[in-house]
Amino acid sequence: MSTTSEGWLDKPYDLLHQPLTEGLALASSIRDAAHGTRVTYSPKVFIPLTMLCRDKCGYCTFAQPPARLDHPYLEPEEVLQIALHGATQGCHEALFTLGERPELRYPVAQDWLSEHGYDSTVHYLVEMCRLVRDETGLLPHANAGALFKEELAALRQVSPSQGMMLETLNEDLLCHRGCPDKEPHRRLATLKSAGELNIPFTTGLLIGIGESPQDRVDALLAIRQSHLDFGHIQEVIVQNFLPKLGTAMHKELPCPPDEYLQAIALARIILPPDIHLQAPPNLSDDFGGLLEAGIDDWGGVSPVTADHVNPERPWPDLDLLRDVTEDRGFVLAPRLTIHPEYALDRDRWLDTDNHFPVLDRSDAEGLGRDDPGSQMPEKTMENRDAGSGADVLVADENSTQWYSGGANHSPMTLIPSRSFARGAVKEVLDGVLMGQEVGTEEIITLFSA
Structure with missing residues (x-):
């Protein structure tokens, strides 16, 4: 079985006629060659900044009219309360989700923004991202839809990554x-501007909303080209449509499982292999099967808040997510909003104001630390006289961050898991248990794990 998509890219539409089993096998082999056995997820808290939106998508229950909301926007105190709750539970990400430009449709939205001193919804989003980052240490991920270049640039200063679903080009x-x-032209322009600004960007497709299989290939080819131009597409989400009560599409059939698997496999084959591929685990009853289609990421999973876009579909428990992942032969690892390749190249991809917040939550590989604290160190430390005329910084009782020699508790573990090893590492460890002597090559293997 080939581990590359070479050959197919000259005739990508022929992939639509490939037997599903062959497509899944090719997609899995490409994923294995590029990303190995690691499957990531982002421990997140979901912050619905506003549920007002000027768009009226036929499948959406997130957007609500003003009459159904107590307030047009969350107040800063409410935003901070949600974020702090997530921080105390070990989250890394603060996902800001909101409707697009509601002030252009609803006077109540424009009035609220004006009364609070903001020019626009995006302006308010920028300030709330800054508040959450600076006060809690959580890393914002701004999912604000189709934005203009100056708006993306403003968000880049406070949000290490951003996102917008392309959905379709139909x-x-x-x-x-x-x-x-x-x-489509608005959303493609957003992708291009994000690339020009060196913003680590997440985009994706929504499968089963009336688009054709050819439309899906068109959208994937457009995302592929944008990434080849700028290198900024860190992840692509392939999401399946599910009908919801109260929407115009509530009587439509859900996306068929085989059609969904084919779309995921198409994405893995067509997209450059360094782009991470995500499928949401809470939107499929047998989500373990999604791994067979070539994904290497589960996306954001919250131990704190519901999926406000799909409230009828709760997140899987982290223990279940780990078990399902490991049962398929993979290893589950927490990540940040920004994927490791981008976190480790911070001079190119991050505003300088985001360097420390990302480093503070990164491990040596650029993944999420598994011992995050509830607050940033400088927020929970005080000066004390060491008795020699010098002051020392001491973490106070409000900090849940673990420090060697200075904490009265064990570090938090995001994924309670049994220990195991595979491949070359397992061979070395098995040899040690059998009494074999460890040589230089074996030591290098262990330290490279």
Whole structure:
């Protein structure tokens, strides 16, 4: 079995006629060659900054009219309360989700922004990202939709990564009638601007909303080209449509499982292999099967908040997520909002104000530390006289961060897990248990694990 997509990229639409089993096998082999057995997820807290939106997508229950909301926007105190709760539970990510430009549709939104001193929803989002990052240490991920270049640039200063679902390039879908922000040229322009600004960016497709299989290939090829131009697409989400009560599409059939698996496999084969591929685990009953289609990431999973976009589909428990992942032969690892390749190249991909927040939560590989504290160190430390005329910084009782020799508790573990090893590492350890002498090559293998 080939581990590359070479040959298919000259005729990508032929992939639509490939037997599903062959497509899954090729996608899995590409994933294994590029990412090994590691499957990541982002421990996150979900912050719905506003549920007002000027678009009227036929499948969405997140967007609500003003009459159904107590307030147009979350107040800063509410934002901080949600973020602090996530920080105390070991989250790394603060996912900001919001409707697109509601002030252009609802006077109540514009009035609220003006009364609070903000020019726009994006302006308020920038300040809330800054508040959460500076007060809790959580890393914001701004998912604000189709933005203009100056808006993306403002968010880059406070949000290490950003995202926007491309969804589809089909301009004639009924579900997007009356949705000016879902026009494909607007969303492609956002992808391009994000690349020009060196923003680690997440995008994706929504499968089963009326688009054709050819439309999916078109969208994947556009994402591929954007990444080849700028290198900024850190992850692509392939999400399946599920009908929801109260929407225009509530009587439509859900995306068929085989069609969904084919779309994921298409993404893995068509996209450059360094792009991470995600499928949400809470939207599939047998989510372990998604690993067979070539994904290497589960996306954000929250131990604190619901999926406000899909509230009827709860997140899987982390123990279950680990068990399902390991039963398929993979290892589960927490990550940051920004994937390791980008976190480790911070001079290119991060605003200088985000260098420390990302480093503070990164391990040596650029993944998420498994001992995050509830607050940043400088927020929970005080000066004390060491008795020699010098002051020392001491973490106070409000800090849940673990420090060698200075903590009265064990470090937090994000993934309670049994220990195990595979491959070359297992061979070395098995040899040690059998009494074999460890040589230089074996030591290098262990330290490289």
